[in-house]
Amino acid sequence: MSVYVTVGSTGFDELVTAVCTRQFLQSLAARGFRQLCVQCGSSEDLFTPPSTESGAFGIAIESFDYTSSPQRFIEQADLVICHAGTGSILEALHSRKPTIVVVNHRLMDNHQSEIAQELSRRGYLVSTVVSGLADAVASGAYSKLIPYPNADPQPIGEILDEETLF
16 A cells, blocks of 8 residues: 655645654554655655665655656555645545645644644544644544545635635
8 A cells, every 4th residue: 555745836844754754654554554655845855764664664665856747646545645735635635535634834824724624524634733643644544534525626615715704
């Protein structure tokens, strides 16, 4: 089984660092994952998985900075972990892949957190923060998600409308 992690078009230093930790790699291995592919964006210099530990967990690891075809990687994954950007969330949900969204609280406003939490409340994805990522994987809650309605932008549109009114 494989995991695709994406930070989108910029960078997310904390997320890239978190996927290199022993705790995260152990969580993946315990859930049966054997491949980890990480799109690092501008955070690529921070991608330093402990090679001896990743080998001990039996996880093949690859990374790259950007891709012009993220959908190809999403389609190949059994689990998608992404930052809370609306575009990345929608790409993962429309592919009907289990998705864990990691909110970047360092951004200026909290719209990403609000969108991720509401989609999580509705059962479409798991929302977490960087410090909770390994636990979110270990819990396996992503395997019990409701598929996002195909080609129906209404649920996320409603959330965006609600959030921009306040």
